[in-house]
Amino acid sequence: MSAADTVLRTEGLTKSFGGVHAVDGATTEFYEGKINGLIGPNGSGKTTFFNCVTGMIRPDSGTVTMHGKDVTRWAPHKIARAGLGRSFQLCRVFPRMTVLENMLVAVQPRTLGEYLGNTRSTETVEKARAMLARVGIDHLEAAEARDISYGQQKLLELGSTLMTDPPFVMLDEPAGGVNPSLIERIALLVRELNDEGTTFLIVEHNMDLIMSLCDHIVVFDRGRPIATGTPDVVKSDPKVLEAYLGV
Ligand SMILES: Nc1ncnc2c1ncn2[C@@H]1O[C@H](COP(=O)(O)OP(=O)(O)O)[C@@H](O)[C@H]1O
Ligand SMILES: [Mg+2]
Numbered sequence: 125m126s127a128a129d130t131v132l133r134t135e136g137l138t139k140s141f142g143g144v145h146a147v148d149g150a151t152t153e154f155y156e157g158k159i160n161g162l163i164g165p166n167g168s169g170k171t172t173f174f175n176c177v178t179g180m181i182r183p184d185s186g187t188v189t190m191h192g193k194d195v196t197r198w199a200p201h202k203i204a205r206a207g208l209g210r211s212f213q214l215c216r217v218f219p220r221m222t223v224l225e226n227m228l229v230a231v232q233p234r235t236l237g238e239y240l241g242n243t244r245s246t247e248t249v250e251k252a253r254a255m256l257a258r259v260g261i262d263h264l265e266a267a268e269a270r271d272i273s274y275g276q277q278k279l280l281e282l283g284s285t286l287m288t289d290p291p292f293v294m295l296d297e298p299a300g301g302v303n304p305s306l307i308e309r310i311a312l313l314v315r316e317l318n319d320e321g322t323t324f325l326i327v328e329h330n331m332d333l334i335m336s337l338c339d340h341i342v343v344f345d346r347g348r349p350i351a352t353g354t355p356d357v358v359k360s361d362p363k364v365l366e367a368y369l370g371v
Contacts, residue, residue: 164344
């Protein structure tokens, strides 16, 4: 694939914590219009990579290029404004707000009336309801977020990420701690949105999910890629089996 198709590129990305080289000179490429996957054993640096790319932590060295722009060390909100939607590995919802309110706070006020009145336009509320229906939790709109299940909170988090129509969405372990039927729902939604043009980078420990969902996969071990390619290519790579199974 050519550079024009690259949505995200890192070069020599490095981040250490004390003596731990969490991300260790990672050079990677992910592609526009694809469902990209980043996979690797626990502790292989996936979340640290994710946090460096989204601006949540500053890399020690290396560069991050998104949509052809060098965004290394940009603040997270600036990167988000440049067209990245993200979700967090740990569920971040506002526990005492209702499900619907959680969807609405994802959207910046668009008019002075909205800003001053802390209300949202009918259009925004309709969009929030439609998105809740899409992620399959519209029946819970009036429930407080703390009262819905962990899997449902992840769906809520995904829905609120999508409220801003990001062209590029990064998800860190969307399936972590989620029951199989909700994982299937997340997978279906990712496929649908990708068909509509959204690019994804999904960071996951769940190898089966990534293998069935992704077009392009990067496998991490000890903070750097050890294999790259289609599911079939990485699945049969002895280095990947070794990293996963320790054989
Ligand atoms: N804030 C931190 N402080 C110290 N060590 C950390 C921190 N975050 C991650 N690490 C270490 O960096 C390594 C990579 O962790 P992480 O990026 O969370 O991996 P993964 O998401 O693949 O499980 C691990 O050894 C982890 O213990
Ligand atoms: Mg992680």
